[in-house]
Amino acid sequence: MWAQILRNKYLHSKTLAQVTVRPNDSPFWKGLMRVKDTFFHRVKFSVGDGSTIRFWEDTWLGDRPLALQYPSLYHIAQRKEEYVATVMQTVPLN
Numbered sequence: 001m002w003a004q005i006l007r008n009k010y011l012h013s014k015t016l017a018q019v020t021v022r023p024n025d026s027p028f029w030k031g032l033m034r035v036k037d038t039f040f041h042r043v044k045f046s047v048g049d050g051s052t053i054r055f056w057e058d059t060w061l062g063d064r065p066l067a068l069q070y071p072s073l074y075h076i077a078q079r080k081e082e083y084v085a086t087v088m089q090t091v092p093l094n
Contacts, residue, residue, distance in 0.1 A: 017054055018081070041065065050084030060084065 010029055011019055017040065021033040044059045045052075053060050056067040056074050067074040074080065 015052060015054075017057065041068075047084055050086075050088060053084045055082050055084050055087045056080050 006029075010025070016036065019033075021030050025033070040058060041064070044063075047053050047060050056077060057065050057080070059065050062069055067080070
């Protein structure tokens with residue numbers, strides 16, 4: 001129930017990775033936002049269909065996000081917020 005309340009109040013149709021703190025957010029939410037980056041760097045995600053896993057910034061391949069494993073590539077990537085499913089759909093499988 002609490003997860004649904006937080007989703008409706010703060011996330012709307014975004015993922016946790018996409019939201020940022022706003023001045024009128026509760027102290028509880030602001031605290032969560034302060035530890036969000038640490039959380040994302042310490043967890044490993046199961047890819048599934050790839051629609052909720054960020055290609056560059058979530059840990060899904062190896063023990064660190066691809067952005068940290070390949071900083072030069074991440075720096076030149078034009079779409080840093082893309083999801084694994086989106087990236088894999090654009091890669092030809094020849």
